[in-house]
Amino acid sequence: MAVKVLFFGDIGIDDAIALIYSHLNEEVELAGVVGDYGNVPREAAISSVHYLLDLLGLTGKLKVIGGAETPMTGEEPAFYPDIHGEYGLGPIIPGVYEGVIENFFEIVRLIEKYQDELVIVNVGRLTSLATMFILYRSLMSKVKHYYIMGGAFWVPGNVTAVSEANIHADPIAADIVFTYADGVTVFPLNVTDHAIVTPKMADEIANKGEMKIVKTLIDYYYEFYKKRNPNLIGSPIHDLLPVMAAVDDSMFSCQMLPVHVVTSREDPHRGHTIADIRSYSTPKAKRHRVALQFDYFSFYRRFMSTMTGGAFNG
Template structure:
């Protein structure tokens, strides 16, 4: 029996590793990409939208709608910095690629998310690759989004390891902690893929350079990852890159590659540890109510079959 393809909506801030994940998704028979929504993070939102159109052009999927999302955080704070030192000022490793043109969806990203989930109840997988601002606004517009999405797979968090913005926080949670804390308390089928597993998955420099001239996207991916490799060499002294966004895609495609733990999660919104994700894993019966009491359970990835995950993702990127 042929398995029905998942309808996949990707909320994204492309971004080198976003590009890897999105292009791999277009080479994945398990999913049908039905929309891209854009947000700040690796780049500013306007650049994220431009890059989304470029990825659709490369994939020859320009009929897929792109809805531009938030330019400020959930509480209205302007985005004052982006990770250009990781992804380049253009988000694509400063390779000076030609800009693609496209017509944005008529509404905002949150409205697109609400409409798409309403029209396809129980069928849409949302893959959130950036800060959760658009998802939070969508849930505020329509509280049924959480329960009517088939799943919401979130790239973000550092639960039992250090963060990557500072020792406490991972970048997407840090980018809009109020939005993250709100979304993770709304219920529904939420899965979180954080640094606990993405740091276990790596592409070597040899593997990334070896994408040159392979498949539809190999040359593009090999070129944009050169800058990304240099960042990892400078920051971690390694000739490889951590596989963040593509690992979150893998959790949509083949969730059995991951080990999941259920619990309630809070995201710190104000302290030296802003953006830190703290999970109650249920090891104690608490005597008094606290900030985690009555929060919805989410699933957090705590282990991964890294070899199978990276092999599968490289195959999809080079197909």
């Protein structure tokens, strides 16, 4: 039976790849998509989701829900068109979506419908998810599992020296989720930085797979990463790993760790995710499952097989 996934994303290139992978993988059933601010403004994210659903033949079959526009910090969000493009799809400009945007509280209906069959994959800012815990804490306990991309443990951040972008953008929301959510697996930069897709892989997907857009997205993404670090052989598709894990997380090595988020706006370590690994740490501290290593070869084979429709022989 396919895993029912409610996808929260702030659509960027890696979000788009994760959505395409979800559709192509027969073991995933998308239950809905929540479009949030993050890599791009919320309106652009929603437009890009609709563009992708049209490309995938899912228009009218899947609800696209309007998520958060700004973080709980009250600040104006920073966007990253230099990394992901104006609409989060690299060079592709789908234009403003002018149709109906599903009400945020449609999330409640989906959780009530699927309950313990539903998993939530959150690969963007945690503002919308935290809002659900503020308003519907008991309902959120019915969700089977939460797969979250965010954080950096004992490795450099990607927006500050210590902080990862999803957590740094709204550390208050992240702290709420880590405080109240049960059944969480976190995918920090420790693993997602190594989910590398190379130009050669993109070429093979274009040659053997149906979704030619994948090469366009990955090539654009790689151009940014290559300028920042010429030694990289490809670009990390961060947001793909939580979707993969929702189906089968056997390629990950995880630890149960208490997670603390630095929330102060003035603190230079804002957004830092801190895990207490002392053997004598507070025994009652809430712990979450944190992925710290993974098998790249397993990732490579699963990704390429799915994206080429089984035509991959490597």
